Amino acid sequence: MNNAVEFHGISRRFGGVTAVDDVSFSIAAGETVALLGPSGCGKTTILRVIAGFERPDAGTVSIGGRNVTALKPYERNVGLLFQHYALFPHMTVAENIAYGLRHRGADKREIPDRVEAMLALVRLQGFGARRPHQLSGGQQQRVALARALATRPSLILLDEPLSALDAKLRQELRAELKQVLAAVNSTAMVVTHDQEEAMSLGERVFLMQSGRIVQVGTPSDVYGRPDTRFAADFMGRTNWIEAQVTRRETGFARATSRSGLSLMVPDCSSDAIDICVRPENIVLSAADAADPDGMANSAKGRILNVALLGATRQILVEMPGGQQLLVMQANRVGDGLDPGKAVRIGFPVAACITMPASNRAAPNASI
Ligand SMILES: Nc1ncnc2c1ncn2[C@@H]1O[C@H](COP(=O)(O)OP(=O)(O)OP(=O)(O)O)[C@@H](O)[C@H]1O
Ligand SMILES: [Mg+2]
Known part of the structure; x- marks a missing residue:
């Protein structure tokens, strides 16, 4: 046809x-x-x-x-x-x-x-x-x-x-x-x-x-x-983590972010990488909880601020070393996610989209 x-x-x-x-x-x-x-x-x-x-x-x-x-x-x-x-x-x-x-x-x-x-x-x-x-x-x-x-x-x-x-x-x-x-x-x-x-x-x-x-x-x-x-x-809100691949294993790579976070990500041909993590793919749990199941990437951080959007909230978490991560969470009553609170963030390898840092060239200005 x-x-x-x-x-x-x-x-x-x-x-x-x-x-x-x-x-x-x-x-x-x-x-x-x-x-x-x-x-x-x-x-x-x-x-x-x-x-x-x-x-x-x-x-x-x-x-x-x-x-x-x-x-x-x-x-x-x-x-x-x-x-x-x-x-x-x-x-x-x-x-x-x-x-x-x-x-x-x-x-x-x-x-x-x-x-x-x-x-x-x-x-x-x-x-x-x-x-x-x-x-x-x-x-x-x-x-x-x-x-x-x-x-x-x-x-x-x-x-x-x-x-x-x-x-x-x-x-x-x-x-x-x-x-x-x-x-x-x-x-x-x-x-x-x-x-x-x-x-x-x-x-x-x-x-x-x-x-x-x-x-x-x-x-x-x-x-x-x-x-x-x-x-x-x-296409939507995203977190960027700039990192360096330190070791390649079958199907994934280990990388260290500029701020010192140790990460597991899908493999990428380049060593200098940018990792895109969508805010809805990051899970928050109590700071002293065990690593959440299936979350290859997990670390402690502290809530910097919380923006209420109605059904959802955007929660900004600061990690040790200064990396900030935006987390999208359903707005449930009484879960105590307030600024200042220590939390654990987690996200799986599949939540990471890796790109060579060489793709970073600033987008052309709109015509
Ligand atoms: N008749 C015209 N004469 C001169 N420049 C034009 C003309 N029509 C469009 N342009 C320019 O061409 C470019 C593309 O315009 P276009 O209207 O296609 O954009 P757009 O993607 O539809 O933007 P918007 O989302 O604002 O509607 C712009 O830089 C615009 O200024
Ligand atoms: Mg138009």
Whole structure:
């Protein structure tokens, strides 16, 4: 089967800025991909090149096996939700949704039914006669989504579809959006700079940095096996321990951290290594407890501070020698994890992602 979208060596420059730098990828038909990266890294530009609003300076774009590089946006059957989704303020919700259908010369008798079906899909039945200003932000965003989907595009491009919503609404709409995308069975690319959103919506994540796609994988691949410090840091909170390998054994290595911690880590080709340990993989126990089971790495430390995040807490622990480790713990009542308390930290070999220290080069500044 043809890939739904193929990018071959696409570059797009604006004056001296290379917004998209020799990017190649393919998206399978029916797949949902999340395009993730910091502000200014080129996400919107990639979407605009796919949709045909931006001509690449180099490379080719194919949709459904057809080279569309020279085609106009309306010749591509792509549904696009813009980053600053703008509903037409003078039109009703129903007219907004019908806009693309009319524009494409759909049979007039079929439009009302199609609009009703779209309203049902985004759970806004009964809202067709309202105007955008009579809707909440979340409802407006859903209308914009219905408008993007109304023409049954084989390819849906959504640019920050949940931006500008409060955290709770964002989470609710995220779940709805996932269901909607599954229901329409189209190919989709969702742009976001929020790693949680990318991991929950995308079957694969394309991680971008400075105009390039730097890592591609399933959410658990990119989170659990980041290739670089940039990828590890962008995907979530992490601890970095700089260390030197002292001995190699079958399948793992012993290393000593700069602050003097003795560690067991997965083997790595380099002697100078950076060890990434996610805060949720560190276990805290009483300072005088025996080494927790299965925790090859264990040491005593002292709680420096505790930040309450609701269901979880971030606990900063200082180890002898000065290394600080962030620990994520469920927020359980009465466990006495307060600043000043002596604790034992533990984490298994499998919780350590080792990278050669030579990967440490500071990530390029955002374009
Ligand atoms: N029309 C344009 N003219 C000049 N520079 C542009 C133009 N469009 C984008 N750029 C530049 O290209 C780079 C990539 O922009 P783009 O909008 O693709 O980033 P983005 O990843 O979508 O960022 P954000 O998360 O902030 O939306 C930025 O440096 C931006 O300033
Ligand atoms: Mg953008």
